Amino acid sequence: MRSESQDGEILVALAGQPNVGKSTIFNLFTGLSQHVGNWPGKTVERKEGTLAHNGTTYRLVDLPGTYSLTANSTEEVITREFIIREQPDVVVALVDAAILERSLYLVAELLTLPAPVIVALNMMDVAEQEGFRIEPEVLEAALGVKVVPMVASKNIGVRELLDDIDEVAHNSNAYKPKRPEIRADHREVLEEIEKLVAGCVPAPYPQDWVALKLLEGDHEITEMMRGCLSDGQWEAVHDVLRAHDDALVAVASGRYEWIGRMIRAAVTRPKAGQIGLTERLDRWATHPFWGLLILAGILGLTFWLTYAVGAPLQGALDTYVVGGLAGVAHTWLAGGPGWLDDLVVNGIIGGVGSVLTFLPILVIFFGVMGALEDVGYMARAAYVMDGFMHLMGLHGKSFLPLFLGFGCNVPAVLGARVIESRRARLLTILLAPLMPCTARMTVIAFLAPAFFGPAATLVSWGMILLALVVLALSGVLINKTIFRGQRAAFIMELPLYHVPNPRTIGLLVWQRSLSFVKKAGTLILAVSVAVWALSTLPHGEIETSFLARVGRWLEPGGRLMGFDWRLMVALLTSFIAKENSIAVLGVLFGTGEGVGLAKTLATIFPLSTALAFLVVQMLFIPCVATVAVVKQETNSWRWTFFNLGFLLLVSWGVGIAVYWIARLVGL
Amino acid sequence: MRNKWEEHRATALSVPDNEIVPLDALRAGEHGVVVEMNGGRGVLCRMTSLGFTPGVELAVVQNFGRGPLIALVRDARVALGRGEAGRIYVRRKP
Numbered sequence: 001m002r003s004e005s006q007d008g009e010i011l012v013a014l015a016g017q018p019n020v021g022k023s024t025i026f027n028l029f030t031g032l033s034q035h036v037g038n039w040p041g042k043t044v045e046r047k048e049g050t051l052a053h054n055g056t057t058y059r060l061v062d063l064p065g066t067y068s069l070t071a072n073s074t075e076e077v078i079t080r081e082f083i084i085r086e087q088p089d090v091v092v093a094l095v096d097a098a099i100l101e102r103s104l105y106l107v108a109e110l111l112t113l114p115a116p117v118i119v120a121l122n123m124m125d126v127a128e129q130e131g132f133r134i135e136p137e138v139l140e141a142a143l144g145v146k147v148v149p150m151v152a153s154k155n156i157g158v159r160e161l162l163d164d165i166d167e168v169a170h171n172s173n174a175y176k177p178k179r180p181e182i183r184a185d186h187r188e189v190l191e192e193i194e195k196l197v198a199g200c201v202p203a204p205y206p207q208d209w210v211a212l213k214l215l216e217g218d219h220e221i222t223e224m225m226r227g228c229l230s231d232g233q234w235e236a237v238h239d240v241l242r243a244h245d246d247a248l249v250a251v252a253s254g255r256y257e258w259i260g261r262m263i264r265a266a267v268t269r270p271k272a273g274q275i276g277l278t279e280r281l282d283r284w285a286t287h288p289f290w291g292l293l294i295l296a297g298i299l300g301l302t303f304w305l306t307y308a309v310g311a312p313l314q315g316a317l318d319t320y321v322v323g324g325l326a327g328v329a330h331t332w333l334a335g336g337p338g339w340l341d342d343l344v345v346n347g348i349i350g351g352v353g354s355v356l357t358f359l360p361i362l363v364i365f366f367g368v369m370g371a372l373e374d375v376g377y378m379a380r381a382a383y384v385m386d387g388f389m390h391l392m393g394l395h396g397k398s399f400l401p402l403f404l405g406f407g408c409n410v411p412a413v414l415g416a417r418v419i420e421s422r423r424a425r426l427l428t429i430l431l432a433p434l435m436p437c438t439a440r441m442t443v444i445a446f447l448a449p450a451f452f453g454p455a456a457t458l459v460s461w462g463m464i465l466l467a468l469v470v471l472a473l474s475g476v477l478i479n480k481t482i483f484r485g486q487r488a489a490f491i492m493e494l495p496l497y498h499v500p501n502p503r504t505i506g507l508l509v510w511q512r513s514l515s516f517v518k519k520a521g522t523l524i525l526a527v528s529v530a531v532w533a534l535s536t537l538p539h540g541e542i543e544t545s546f547l548a549r550v551g552r553w554l555e556p557g558g559r560l561m562g563f564d565w566r567l568m569v570a571l572l573t574s575f576i577a578k579e580n581s582i583a584v585l586g587v588l589f590g591t592g593e594g595v596g597l598a599k600t601l602a603t604i605f606p607l608s609t610a611l612a613f614l615v616v617q618m619l620f621i622p623c624v625a626t627v628a629v630v631k632q633e634t635n636s637w638r639w640t641f642f643n644l645g646f647l648l649l650v651s652w653g654v655g656i657a658v659y660w661i662a663r664l665v666g667l
Numbered sequence: 668m669r670n671k672w673e674e675h676r677a678t679a680l681s682v683p684d685n686e687i688v689p690l691d692a693l694r695a696g697e698h699g700v701v702v703e704m705n706g707g708r709g710v711l712c713r714m715t716s717l718g719f720t721p722g723v724e725l726a727v728v729q730n731f732g733r734g735p736l737i738a739l740v741r742d743a744r745v746a747l748g749r750g751e752a753g754r755i756y757v758r759r760k761p
Contacts, residue, residue, distance in 0.1 A: 068716035072709050102718045102741040130742075217708055249704060252715035253722065256741075278744070279728070286746075288731055383746045387734045390748075396735075489710045490735060490748030491717060 131270025
């Protein structure tokens with residue numbers, strides 16, 4: 001009998017295909033005891049939590065949702081590596097009772113790994129609605145593993161599942177599953193491969209599993225075995241594999257045939273021709289015209305929420321919490337040196353404030369994204385937008401996160417996680433900072449009227465359009481050059497619609513917001529203090545500060561568009577928060593932030609320079625919060641710096657072009 | 668006057684039952700049995716794990732003649748790009 005983990009805990013892994021209600025069950029079991037992080041070295045979320053039941057402590061690990069265990073995505077590698085290396089006491093395989101055959105595909109793969117499996121048959125209510133009749137005991141007898149019928153969203157079957165986990169974990173000798181066998185026409189080949197690799201498979205990989213993955217052409221396992229075998233041995237294996245390079249589809253077919261035999265007696269299928277809720281809703285939601293209209297409506301509602309609820313909340317946080325903190329700090333530090341007061345109020349509290357004021361908008365966007373995902377709508381939005389997004393080398397799923405960038409680039413970058421293809425995800429992250437966020441629009445809305453009077457609205461819309469065109473062209477360019485025009489295959493499940501679970505969405509919002517404050521917050525605070533120091537030292541005035549020196553040093557670059565050092569400093573400080581530009585210009589031109597500033601600027605700079613400044617402001621490197629999450633989500637400083645360099649180049653290039661075109665037409 | 672695309676579609680539609688056609692030639696509501704699938708390992712792997720294998724019966728739920736389409740396979744709705752759908756060959760069922 002396998003011993004329990006050293007500290008008496010029982011390790012339970014939760015596996016399943018996407019959209020089977022995995023997070024609902026995980027949340028039910030672990031609640032707020034969850035720890036959310038990333039899998040080591042990966043940008044895939046790792047959730048872990050504990051639970052006590054009948055005096056035993058269970059450690060639950062939520063494995064990423066995957067359709068199979070062949071190494072095509074990071075999620076698949078994480079799942080199988082965890083089960084093989086950590087050898088959990090129990091693997092709970094969640095399946096969707098309404099899509100039984102297809103969701104058992106992952107179970108067929110899990111059963112070949114050396115960890116006891118329990119099948120949790122979730123969404124029994126949906127299956128019944130759709131007209132299926134499933135007998136769990138019959139399925140249990142066929143598979144030789146525990147099968148627990150459940151409706152996780154209504155808390156049905158949870159206790160039974162826990163009891164079964166308990167039983168299997170303490171009595172692993174009794175675990176005798178029926179393992180899927182390969183189809184007869186490939187049995188001999190598989191045996192041949194297994195003989196060839198026998199004794200050379202590194203622990204803890206099971207030999208028969210490695211042979212099967214070799215036959216399927218699994219890239220990771222092939223590479224691993226190439227390293228473990230001598231040249232001669234590898235040559236022999238390779239010859240066999242080359243003669244059967246079509247085995248992938250045959251092995252998959254074999255698994256489905258096996259599944260078909262397992263469920264034959266347990267399932268009564270609905271009569272054909274029943275039209276379910278999902279099909280009726282999809283006639284609208286996936287329609288090329290009505291679908292777009294519905295999507296537009298949902299987006300409109302999201303932005304209405306942002307402005308009606310998020311913006312006032314932001315304002316209140318800024319006034320009462322940040323302002324209050326600053327007031328308290330002022331009183332406390334009244335007797336101390338002036339620089340200390342300045343550091344605390346403008347450096348530290350200013351930094352904390354900018355983290356804090358992000359929260360209302362983040363909460364709204366995470367909530368909307370979570371709800372749309374949970375309802376099943378996210379995939380429909382991707383479906384109707386896919387054709388358009390493909391033009392930029394993006395995936396349909398890139399649309400929603402990118403579009404949310406209109407509110408704020410931070411959730412746009414974080415939202416890119418819904419995209420499975422790594423390339424499309426990376427490209428979405430790299431392009432997100434080009435979305436005109438509300439903070440950039442604030443700056444435009446302040447400066448445009450001063451320069452352009454009645455044409456200000458036109459100029460503002462022009463700026464948005466320009467940013468979108470630059471985004472699209474950048475997408476095409478990066479896709480063609482760096483990604484060499486490869487595009488992710490568009491094959492995606494459209495899950496059944498279901499009622500959203502407030503608990504799942506609430507926990508998601510809570511975890512995402514917390515993780516933003518913890519991870520991005522520290523970087524934002526550090527940069528905020530650093531920029532404060534640069535703009536204050538050595539004499540306590542921004543005009544003579546190090547930052548001003550940097551601005552003067554960079555001035556020649558700005559001269560190409562008629563910028564002086566003060567505009568350069570304003571751009572530099574916009575790194576903390578875009579709105580900073582206005583405050584800094586107010587200080588540098590000695591006018592404050594009011595109407596006076598706008599008028600002064602309009603008299604000093606020609607329209608061509610003003611236009612170029614707006615363009616650069618629009619396309620410039622994003623605020624530090626966005627940079628922080630770009631680093632977090634790409635998990636690479638290289639891509640982060642590439643992104644910054646690219647944006648710097650693009651903003652300067654387009655700015656200069658606009659400046660000279662404006663001069664040519666006489667502005 | 669018919670454009671090239673309509674021409675192409677008309678040819679596809681005039682194919683009698685039981686002929687083998689790419690999946691994107693099936694109209695909404697039509698059924699077929701998968702005969703063959705082509706593509707790189709990544710695409711094939713994704714197709715099989717989402718339920719497409721030779722011999723499986725499927726129905727097309729939505730197909731507007733351009734853009735992606737939706738197929739019902741093993742009780743799951745799967746959206747496929749037109750390019751991907753063209754790599755799956757099916758025998759049209761009456």
